[in-house]
Amino acid sequence: xxxxxxxxxEPLGADxxxxxxxxxxxxxxxxxxxxxxxxxxxxxxxxxxxIAQLFQARIFADGMLRAPAPALPQFFQYHHVILDGGHWYxxxxxxxxxxxxxxVLVGAPWIIDPLMGGLFVAAVVLLGSELFGGxxxxxxxRIAGILALVSPFFLLMSAEFMSxxxxxxxxxxxxxxxxxxxxxxxxxxxxxxxxxxxxxxxARPFSAFGVALPILLHAAWTMFRPAPPAxxxxxxRASAPQGMKVSWTAxxxxxxxxxxxxxxxxxxxAATNGSPTLFGYEVLYGPSHGIGFGKGxxxxxxxxxxxxxxxxxxxxxxxxxxxxxxxxxxxWPLALGLLPGTLFARRLWLLSIPVSLLGVHVFYxxxxxxxxxxxxxxxxxxxxxxxxxxxxxxxxxxxxxxGARGGANGTSATKSTGTAKSTGTAAKSTGTAAKSTGxxxxxxxxxxxxxxxxxxxxxxxxxxxxxxxxxxxxIAIPTAIGLATRWPLLFEPPEPLRGAPAGSPLxxxxxxxxxxxxxxxxxxxxxxxxxxxxxxxALVFTRFAEPKVDHPTLRYIQYGCGFAFQEPNLADxxxxxxxxxxxxxxxxxxxxxxxAVYLYxxxxxxxxxxxxR
Numbered sequence: 001x002x003x004x005x006x007x008x009x010e011p012l013g014a015d016x017x018x019x020x021x022x023x024x025x026x027x028x029x030x031x032x033x034x035x036x037x038x039x040x041x042x043x044x045x046x047x048x049x050x051i052a053q054l055f056q057a058r059i060f061a062d063g064m065l066r067a068p069a070p071a072l073p074q075f076f077q078y079h080h081v082i083l084d085g086g087h088w089y090x091x092x093x094x095x096x097x098x099x100x101x102x103x104v105l106v107g108a109p110w111i112i113d114p115l116m117g118g119l120f121v122a123a124v125v126l127l128g129s130e131l132f133g134g135x136x137x138x139x140x141x142r143i144a145g146i147l148a149l150v151s152p153f154f155l156l157m158s159a160e161f162m163s164x165x166x167x168x169x170x171x172x173x174x175x176x177x178x179x180x181x182x183x184x185x186x187x188x189x190x191x192x193x194x195x196x197x198x199x200x201x202x203a204r205p206f207s208a209f210g211v212a213l214p215i216l217l218h219a220a221w222t223m224f225r226p227a228p229p230a231x232x233x234x235x236x237r238a239s240a241p242q243g244m245k246v247s248w249t250a251x252x253x254x255x256x257x258x259x260x261x262x263x264x265x266x267x268x269x270a271a272t273n274g275s276p277t278l279f280g281y282e283v284l285y286g287p288s289h290g291i292g293f294g295k296g297x298x299x300x301x302x303x304x305x306x307x308x309x310x311x312x313x314x315x316x317x318x319x320x321x322x323x324x325x326x327x328x329x330x331x332w333p334l335a336l337g338l339l340p341g342t343l344f345a346r347r348l349w350l351l352s353i354p355v356s357l358l359g360v361h362v363f364y365x366x367x368x369x370x371x372x373x374x375x376x377x378x379x380x381x382x383x384x385x386x387x388x389x390x391x392x393x394x395x396x397x398x399x400x401x402x403g404a405r406g407g408a409n410g411t412s413a414t415k416s417t418g419t420a421k422s423t424g425t426a427a428k429s430t431g432t433a434a435k436s437t438g439x440x441x442x443x444x445x446x447x448x449x450x451x452x453x454x455x456x457x458x459x460x461x462x463x464x465x466x467x468x469x470x471x472x473x474x475i476a477i478p479t480a481i482g483l484a485t486r487w488p489l490l491f492e493p494p495e496p497l498r499g500a501p502a503g504s505p506l507x508x509x510x511x512x513x514x515x516x517x518x519x520x521x522x523x524x525x526x527x528x529x530x531x532x533x534x535x536x537x538a539l540v541f542t543r544f545a546e547p548k549v550d551h552p553t554l555r556y557i558q559y560g561c562g563f564a565f566q567e568p569n570l571a572d573x574x575x576x577x578x579x580x581x582x583x584x585x586x587x588x589x590x591x592x593x594x595x596a597v598y599l600y601x602x603x604x605x606x607x608x609x610x611x612x613r
Contacts, residue, residue: 015138017138018125018126018129018138018141018142019126021125021138021141021142021145022121022122022123022125022126022141022145023122025121025122025125025142025145025146025148025149026118026119026120026121026122026125026145027118028118028121028149029114029117029118029120029121029148029149029155029158030114030115030117030118031114032149032155033113033114033117033118033155033158033159034110034111034114034159036155036156036158036159037110037113037114037159037160038110040156040159040491040515040516040517040519041159041160041515041517041519042517042523042524043110044110044161044522044524044527044564044565045160045161045522045560045564046160046161046519046520046521046522046523046560046564047160047161047162047370047520047522048078048079048080048520048553048557048560049080049092049162049163050160050161050162050163051078051079051161051522051560051563051564052078052079052080052081052090052091052092053090053092053096053097053100053161053163054097054100054104054109054161054564055078055081055090055563055566055568056089056090056092056094056097056100057097057098057100057101057103057104057109058101058104058566058567058568059088059089059090059097059568060094060097060098060101060104061101061104061105062568062569064568065089065094065268065271065272066087066088066089066272067087067088067089067568067569068086068087068088069083069084069085069086069087069088070083070088070570071588071591072587072588072591073088074579074581075578075579075581075588076088076563076566076578076579077555077556077579078556078559078560078563079552079553079555079556079557079560080092080284082280082283082284084283087272088568089272089280090280091279091280091281091283091284091285092163092280093202093203093204093205093265093268093279093280094202094264094265094268095163095166095167095170095199095200095201095202095203095204096163096166096167096202096203096204098202099112099116099166099203100112100161109161110161112161112166113157113158113159113160113161113162113165113166114158114159116158116165116166116168116169117148117154117155117157117158117159117165117169119169119173120148120158120165120168120169120172120380120381121145121148121149122145123169123172123173123175123176123381124141124144124145124148124172124380124381124384124385125141125142125144125145126141126176127141127144127172127175127176127179127381127385128140128141128142128143128144128385128388129141130176130179130180130183131179131346131350131385132343132346132389135464136392136396136467139392139464139467139468139471140385140388140389140392141385141388143388143391143392143471143472143475144381144384144385144387144388145384146472146475147324147333147384147387147388147475148380148384150324150475150479151323151324151380151384152322152324152325152487152490153319153322153323153324153371153372153373153377154377154380156371156490156515157371157372157374157377160371162371162374163203163204164204164207164371164374164377164378166199166200166203166204167199167200167203167204167207167208167377167378168377168378168380168381170196170197170198170199170200170203171196171197171200171207171208171211171212171378171381172196172380172381173192173195173196174192174193174194174195174196174197174198174199174200174212174215174258175193175196175211175215175353175381175382176192176193176196177189177190177191177192177193177194177195177196177254178193178215178219178254180192180193181193181246181250181254182222182246185245185246185247185250186250187249187250187253189250190246190250190251190253190254190257191253191254191257193254193257193258194253194254194255194256194257194258194259194260195257195258197211197212197215197258197261198257198258198259198260198261198262198264199261200212200261200378201258201261201262201265202261202264202265202268204378205265206291206360206361206364207357207375207377207378208378209360210356210357210358210359210360210361210378210379211353211356211357211378211379212258213356213360214349214352214353214356215353218349219251219254219255222246223246223251285297285298285552291363291364292363293305293308293363295365296365297365297366297552298366298551298552298553299551299552300365300366302365303363303364303365305362307365308361308362308363308364309362311361311362311367312358312359312361312362314367314369314373315358315361315367315369315373315375315376316358316373316376318369318372318373319331319372319373319376319383322372322373323372323373323383324478324479324482325482325486325487325490326478326479326481326482326486327478327481327482327485327486328478331387333386333387333388333390333391333474334383334386334387334390335390336387336390336391336393336394337385337386337387337388337389337390337391337393338351338386338390339390339393341393342393347386347389350382350385350386351382351386353379353381353382354376354379354382354383357375357376357378357379358375358376358379361375370520388471391470391471391474391475392467392471394470394471394474395466395467395468395469395470395471396466396467398466398470399464399465399466399467399470489514490514490515491514491515491516492514493507493510493513493514494510494513494514497509497510497513502545502603502604502605502606503544503545503546503602503603503604503605505546505547508521508546508547508604511604517605518604518605520557521546521554521557521558521560521604522557522558522560522561522564522604523561523604523605524561525561525602525604525605525606525607526540526542526561526562526577526600526602526604526607527561527562527564527565527575529600529607529608529609530575530598530600530609533609534575534596534598534609535596535611536574536575536596537573537574537575537576537594537595537596538574538575538576538595538596538597538598539575539576539578539588539589539592539595539596539597539598540562540575540576540577540578540597540598540599540600540609541578541579541580541581541585541597541598541599541600542558542559542561542562542577542578542579542580542600543580543599543600543601543602544558544559544561544602544603544604544607545602545603545607546558546603546604556579558603558604559577559579561604562575562577562578562600563577565577576592576595580599585599589612589613596611596613597611597612597613598610598611598612599612
């Protein structure tokens with residue numbers, strides 16, 4: 001991939017109109033994801049991963065890396081939270097909890113993932129312009145942003161509290177900074193590129209490695225190849241294919257900023273887990289909870305290559321159907337974007353990023369389809385850009401066809417006869433196509449010739465219009481059908497389970513299969529009832545009617561209804577939520593004599609709060 005040197009003075013590497021488009025579409029994504037966060041997810045985390053990371057964000061907000069462990073820790077056991085050795089903290093790397101902390105500090109942690117979604121959309125619009133250049137690149141970026149806005153996979157993930165949106169936004173801005181670095185050699189672009197990849201690493205290290213691998217390989221190749229000679233772009237191309245030699249200072253800034261993420265991650269591991277290379281996953285679940293064949297945890301069989309490939313196929317299949325929820329495959333624009341032609345090598349390099357991301361996950365023993373193909377999420381930038389490229393190129397081809405037809409009918413064709421020559425510093429232009437009574441300066445050796453029978457067969461305005469209209473129609477029509485037929489199914493229980501009573505095994509199982517306030521077995525009812533009826537400060541024991549499942553990832557799942565709101569400093573927490581242990585509850589209640597004590601008896605969707613002291 002080569003880029004043309006320009007002065008780099010444009011804001012964010014794009015013209016002002018493109019910047020307005022970028023952050024305008026990003027604002028739309030922020031608003032839509034925020035509405036979904038409140039209307040669908042009740043502005044709270046639901047998945048064990050995001051609940052544990054929000055808990056860690058609250059620890060950070062209290063100015064600590066780890067909180068002191070509570071007395072009688074069995075009452076507070078929750079998935080992916082380490083409660084041992086006198087400390088209490090989540091197993092996850094610090095990147096996403098640190099970003100969530102900003103939301104905690106302003107009293108709105110729900111805003112963070114929608115904000116990350118908006119920042120991603122802005123980045124992908126600018127990245128399209130930077131990668132492909134000119135009018136076509138600007139249009140590709142805008143269409144990619146629109147594709148993000150019609151993707152339920154993207155929007156719903158951006159509406160919860162998972163770490164993927166932070167990693168996606170950071171990785172995409174990092175990719176944008178890297179591509180801009182190649183074009184301008186600017187130190188600011190180098191820092192942006194390295195910083196984006198560093199934040200992605202701190203949020204999701206393995207996913208960030210998958211995204212960064214093609215970038216780092218390309219950087220290594222670029223650093224040591226001879227600088228290509230600069231030459232002007234062909235008149236027919238909006239972007240020039242040549243590049244510039246990036247200074248070693250800029251390369252050092254790019255790699256050094258990225259390495260800072262590695263150092264911070266190692267330092268965090270040392271401070272929390274006791275070793276720079278020891279992750280919280282292994283502290284909590286043991287060394288089998290790692291990367292590589294033969295690994296496996298939570299009762300899973302040892303991981304194999306065949307199993308990894310099967311999981312890869314499931315992720316790609318889900319991406320094919322769930323990316324846009326169209327009545328046809330979601331990946332056909334991507335396939336169109338990979339046809340040989342202009343900038344083919346650049347597009348192949350872009351494809352290498354999702355291929356690398358999915359490829360490294362072949363070596364990871366765990367996979368699921370929570371929210372859809374989430375292990376491809378951090379590569380949505382390249383996926384959407386390649387899809388947008390395919391749609392725009394199709395529109396350009398259609399525009400050329402209609403323009404050629406118009407030229408044949410004489411509606412947009414002009415004839416040019418005679419020749420125009422320029423010698424010295426002045427030239428006269430004669431012929432039927434153009435007349436000039438003055439003088440025009442020209443390079444002494446320049447010559448411009450026009451064949452007498454040449455025709456201009458297409459108006460650029462008409463071609464550009466169709467290059468926009470065709471992609472918009474190809475997006476709007478299947479999206480409208482999907483909104484009417486497929487999107488509603490995302491928010492409804494499967495047909496056989498719709499009549500199941502709350503708290504029943506069937507209803508509890510269905511919570512994993514559709515999006516709603518009780519998604520993934522966690523809902524807001526408990527906290528809403530406590531806020532409405534309890535005298536504060538309170539200690540609330542939680543007893544749920546849903547069946548108990550003796551599995552590491554499901555054992556405490558309903559307790560997440562309370563733990564999602566749990567403050568790590570119990571002494572100052574307005575409400576302490578605890579697991580119910582029957583007669584043993586009195587032992588915990590005795591530790592908090594000044595609190596009103598309640599028992600919540602119900603299910604994820606409703607229940608009663610009974611005061612017991």
